[in-house]
Amino acid sequence: DHSPIFCATLLRCTSHGNQRESGFLSSLKAQLIRENETQQERSKPEFLRKFDDIEVIEGSAAKFVCTVSGNPDPDIVWLVDGEPIKESRRFRMAYTEDNQCTLLIMDASEADEAEYTCKASNSMGESQHAAELIVITPGA
Template sequence: MFILSLCFNFKQHHSEHARLQVPTSQVRSRSSSRGDVNDQDAIQEKFYPPRFIQVPENMSIEEGRFCRMDFKVSGLPAPDVSWYLNGRPVQSDDFHKMIVSEKGFHSLIFEVVRTSDAGAYACVAKNRAGEATFTVQLDVLAKEHRRAPMFIYKPQSKKVFEGDSVKLECQISAIPPPKLFWKRNNEMVHFNTDRISLYHDNSGRVTLLIKDVNKKDAGWYTVSAVNEAGVTTCNTRLDVTARPNQTLPAPKQLRVRPTFSKYLALNGRGLNVKQAFNPEGEFQRLAAQSGLYESEEL
């Protein structure tokens, strides 16, 4: 009995020891496989595709100006950036610069914008994990010819009555349209008031309107037109006089020049003028007054 129990205990102990002892090769293989998985996960976590964080908006730039397109892109590893204009690659040259700064900031710089630079720009960022793209439109405005202001016609001097309205008008040609300044006796004229207004249109016509004119409005007026190409100035005079009275003058009396006629002479003697046309009556009356009678001998 003792021998049987001893053999049983030995077999049980040997089996437990066998279970506890695992080959080192199996342990190493398991640990190495887990390590490989972790290393692969770590490698995959270190790479991620490009992503644009900041992009420029569409632009309109005048020809000959400086232009700059700024953007920011992220990605690991740092992505390579390429530009395309209407599908054609954009190369760095004397007029175009591609600048890369820290923390993913990039810039496409136009030293002098030309009309050939207009179009749709595509920016492509690539790394081993992927790529990203954005587009921006650049419109180039043709450079406008500049011309200093000049008067097509100048304001004319005027004389008005108190209480009237007056317009000081001129026409000015300039590119670009000029800024206008009006002075009265070297003091700035204030517009957009109840009495004084300034009007102008696209053809260059300028009107200074003054309502209810008073004597304080009289004086020398100076209009100046200024733009980037030059300046021009003109002077004009406004005189204001008191309004005359509205009463009508008294009519002039007509003077009659005295004349002499036989009718007046007869009237002066008390004779009827009508009787002057009757020779017989006139003779008989005059004869009676003078005492003359007709002789029968004649």
């Protein structure tokens, strides 16, 4: 366990016989509680919404969309047949504040038929989900 360790000295101030915590101690306690809650909420990425195999007609766009949770927020990498995809005019990627991940493939061709994977990772772990893109050639 690599959780941080905190040490503090308890300081009590008395005022007319009533004990009260100093402002510094109250602030320190609040900070420790917040940090403890943050530690407890940490989680490895999890797919809340997954995508399915997609069939598109050659020349049209294909869109994979999923929703990923995790604390801290996960880093997202899209892969095609296990290799990272570089963003370009044809391959567009987005990750919104509501944890929605999108891969948009413009002008899909037979060469784009493959397994597409969304890989989410953070300091707590990694999760991934994959599906196939099937490109239908008209008249074939």
